Amino acid sequence: IQALGSCTTNTLGECSINFTSPAADGQYEIESNNFESFVAFVVGGFDATMKVNPTTMGLNNEVTVKVTVKNANGNGVSASTRQLVITFPNNTESTVASMTQAVDSSGLSVTGVYEDRYNATIEGVYKVKATVVGQGSNITRELTGSFEVRSYVMDIVPWTGQSVFYPGSSISLGIKLRNASNNDFISGK
Numbered sequence: 001i002q003a004l005g006s007c008t009t010n011t012l013g014e015c016s017i018n019f020t021s022p023a024a025d026g027q028y029e030i031e032s033n034n035f036e037s038f039v040a041f042v043v044g045g046f047d048a049t050m051k052v053n054p055t056t057m058g059l060n061n062e063v064t065v066k067v068t069v070k071n072a073n074g075n076g077v078s079a080s081t082r083q084l085v086i087t088f089p090n091n092t093e094s095t096v097a098s099m100t101q102a103v104d105s106s107g108l109s110v111t112g113v114y115e116d117r118y119n120a121t122i123e124g125v126y127k128v129k130a131t132v133v134g135q136g137s138n139i140t141r142e143l144t145g146s147f148e149v150r151s152y153v154m155d156i157v158p159w160t161g162q163s164v165f166y167p168g169s170s171i172s173l174g175i176k177l178r179n180a181s182n183n184d185f186i187s188g189k
Contacts, residue, residue, distance in 0.1 A: 025139055046070060046077050046134030050143035056153065058180030062117050063147050067099060067130045069112040076112025081133035081140070084116055089124025089149075099130070120149040153180045 007015035022028060025044025032038065051066045065086075069079045084096040099114035120126060130143040157174035165171055177186040 025137060027139065042139065044134075044139055045137035046079075046132075046139070046141075047072075048079075048130075048132045048134075048141040048143055050128070050130050050145055052128055052145040052147050054147065056148045056150065056180070057120065058153075058182070059123065059149060059151060060119060060121060061149075061181060062119050063126075064115060064117050065099075065128055065130065065145075066102065066113065066115045067132060067143065069114075069132055069134055071134075076110065078111060078135040079114065079132050080135050080137075081131060082114045083131045085129045085131075086118055087127040087129075089122055089126065094118070120147070123149050123151060150180055152186060153178045 007017050009015045021043045027040060027042050029038050029040050046069050048067060048069045051064075051068075053064050053066070054061075057063060065084060067079075067082060067084075069077050069082075071077045082099040084099050086094045086096075088094070096116050099116050102110045102113040102115040104110055125146055125148045128145045128147065132141045132143065133139065155176045155178065157176055177189055178184065179186055
């Protein structure tokens with residue numbers, strides 16, 4: 001625990017305090033006014049992000065989970081641990097012990113980028129958790145996300161050109177149902 005001192009806000013309500021980051025790798029928090037506000041930050045080897053795409057899809061479609069690991073300069077770094085766990089809507093799990101290193105359009109490996117694809121076969125919400133440890137680091141990052149598999153997608157169709165109405169006037173909107181797997185319109189529902 002280190003006291004950072006105090007500061008007085010300027011006309012924009014801002015103040016800044018400069019300090020030297022801790023010498024040891026780890027996750028740290030800075031709090032203000034007995035945790036009225038706080039921010040977390042990391043000192044050390046890497047930061048990690050995860051993207052799940054698409055987040056809504058039809059049955060038997062493929063979802064891509066992509067994890068990117070970068071150092072403080074924004075350069076990709078290798079991960080010694082890169083485990084992916086997908087939890088199905090029925091709470092069973094599928095584990096990928098070591099995510100696949102991504103390749104660029106030329107087929108060359110991309111340092112710090114890992115990507116796996118999964119074919120979803122059950123309707124519902126899937127949970128995704130990636131556990132990452134940067135090469136040579138003692139810090140573990142857990143990244144979480146989700147995606148949903150459903151048989152339909154609902155769109156609200158915009159009204160024809162009018163977006164401003166008088167109070168009490170009638171407004172008509174359309175809703176379209178599409179099959180999430182093949183994008184065909186669904187009728188009779």
